[in-house]
Amino acid sequence: MKKLVTASIIIASFQLHAQTELFDKQETYTRQDSLRGSITPERVWWDLKYYDLFVSVDPEKKFISGSNTITYEVLESANVMQIDLQEPMQITKVTQGQAELEVTNEGNAHFIQLPTQTKGSEGKVTIHFEGNPRAAIRAPWDGGYSWKKDENGNHFIATSNQGIGASLWWPCKDHMYDEPDNGMTLSIQAPEKLTAVGNGRLEKIKKNKDSTRTFIWKVVNPINNYGVNVNIGDYVNISSKYKGEKGNLDVDFWVLSYNEDKAKEHFEDAFRTLEALEHWFGPYPFYEDSYKLVEVPYLGMEHQSSVTYGNQYLKGYLGQDLSGTGWGLKWDYIIIHETGHEWFANNITYKDVADMWIHEGFTTYSESLFIEYFYGKEAASSYTQGLRLGIQNSEPIIGDYDVNSEGSKDMYPKGNNLLHTVRQVINDDSKWREILRGLNKKFYHQTVTTSDVESYISDQSGMDLSNVFDQYLRDARIPVFEYAVMGNRLIYRWTNCIASFDMPVRVKVGGEEAVLNPNSSFQLMEITDKNLSISDDYYIYVNEVKINKVPE
Structure with missing residues (x-):
């Protein structure tokens, strides 16, 4: 019994480390929290249509510079636009057409003075920026640029900024409620001996006179800000196809050159993941933009169509099973979990970070569904119950709205167990699968609230589950x-x-x-x-x- 208790404590501690909050919970909130976390008057009047982002990366100086041209539709007449960029990054100039525009600053919020914008019209504004962006100390949780070297001494660079925000390194409308409807172009300039990998498809590589190359990546689907990423390294490409529900999906693995053979074998879990999750959630949501796994110098994250990977080519979570049951060692945690986010985070995206459980609860549940697909219901149930060792039940899963506040870290294992419990209440596995697939169809490429998700599940199940969601999401106690x-x-x-x-x-x-x-x-x-x-x-x-x- 003593050994069992000790093992449980070790597993629970490891789960807490694995599911660390992306930023610290606050007791009080400031004006900056509201400017970042709410739909301000300077945001609400314009609808984001397209980003054309260029960034030049100087690894030696750990310095970046570039521009972002934003295309937008005017929903209501106005003349002040809020753009977000966090210190120490600086906006150097803003232009519209040939005119340079005045910008006033309030912390990380920047207010652009525009000519009066006419309702129904379309506009463009270009923001030039530069600086030494915040370096990530413990990516991906604290966010920033990871400036590393690989085993051969080559620069190995990646961004990760969930929670803290994309405005950590590039100027944007940094609130999750609005995504560029028509996608974006991401152009990354890097030293010519290195390869830069972004989101979507590689359209062109341009050789420059200053011993650099510019890699131009194109995204045609809406994309959330934190899903935009820059990865630079001594990469080789392993290209393949997956025959999925919508036809042939282009699958690319971008890995460090000396890991090519290892990746060819280990990344087979990516194909198994796509098979299982298409079964449960419906077609992969970004066939047009392809699917990529990109090796990075940190653990990994769910960047849209550019899933980053740093799990050291091990099964489980860095070789550990978060459930303590053994089932978590039959697959690579980062490949399955971060790919699961393509459905819940990138396809269905929360409007407010307080509802972050929609991303993490459903995606942690995707781990159990992966196990069920390949190993059966009993195995999946065992894994789900094993994750309970990491649940603290000290505060509600849902955070505070309009101030950029995530909820409890319990959103991972408790979110999984909430969904598993709801499945028991509905007691119809076919209907449950239809609901999961229906969510991804109903809210395809949309931002949502918890209320949207709750209402859909209740409506489709024919049961009023509002009190169940209230108990598990808005109260910390277990009934x-x-x-x-x-x-x-x-x-x-x-x-x-x-x-x-x-x-x-x-x-x-x-x-x-x-x-x-x-x-x-x-x-x-x-x-x-x-x-x-x-x-x-x-x-x-x-x-x-x-x-x-x-x-x-």
Whole structure:
């Protein structure tokens, strides 16, 4: 027993390390938090259509410079535009046509003074920028540029900026509610002996006179800001195709030259992932932009159509199983988890970071679905239950709105267990799969709220699940099914929960299955057998109590 407890503590600690918050939880919020986290008047009047981003990267000086031309549609007449760029990066000039525009600053928010914009018109503005961007100390959690060297001494550079924001290194509309409807061009200038990999498809490589090359990447789908990434290294390309639900999907692996043979074998997990997740979630959402795995000097992240990888070519999470069950060592955690984000994060994107569980809960659940697809329901259930060791239940999963505040790190394992529990309540595996696929069809390339997701699942299941979502997302407690047996009566209720919690639960009494509908008041049921069991697939606690008197 002592060894078992020790092992559980080690696994739980490892899970907490693996699922560190992307930025610190705050007790109070500032004006800067509101400027970053809310849809301000200077944001709301214009709809983002296209980014044309150019960035020149100088590895020796750890310095970048470039420009971003933003195409937008005017929704309401206005003349002040908010653009975000974080210190120490600087905006050096803003132009519209031939005119240079005035810019005022308030911290990381920059307000461009435009001629009055006419409703219904389309405009363009070009922002020039430069500086030494923040270096990532512990990527991807703290965000920034990773300035590293590979084993051969070549520069090995990558960006990661979820949470802290894309404006850490390039000027943009840094709020998740608005994505460029028509995609973007990403041009990366790097030393000529290195290769630069971005999002989408490589359209052109231009050789420059200053011993650099510019790699021009094209994205045709909407893309969230933090999904835009720059990767520079001594890369080789392994190109293949995957025959998926929408036809042939171009699959490219960009890996360090000395890892080519290793990657050819290990990255087979990418094809297994695409197969399993297309089954559960529907077609890969970005066939037009291809699918890539790109080796980077940090653990990895879900950059759209450019999934970054740094799991050291190991199974599990850096060779460990987050569930402690053994099932997590049969596949590469980073390949499966970060690819799962192509559906939940990149296809379906939260509007406000407070709803980040939509990304992390569903994607952690995709790990269980991958296991189920290849190893069966029992294995998947075991993995899901194993992840409970990492749940703290100290604060709600949903964060604070309009201030760029993510919720509890429980959004990973508890989000997984919430969805697994909802599946038990619906009790129809075919319908559950239809719901998961339907989410990706209904909200294809859209930004959403938790309410959108909750309503869709409730509507499609034909059940009002609002109290279930309220309990697991907005309250930190895990409900307790409390019961007693007195003679031939089963007495039961929910405790340790919100007052309105009324989740139905299937039980077995003496081998006979029944569906109970507990609430916060004691209820009675006539039974002929005192043996009660409830499946461990529900994320609840079960507590048998003694009652001296049958409640009225």
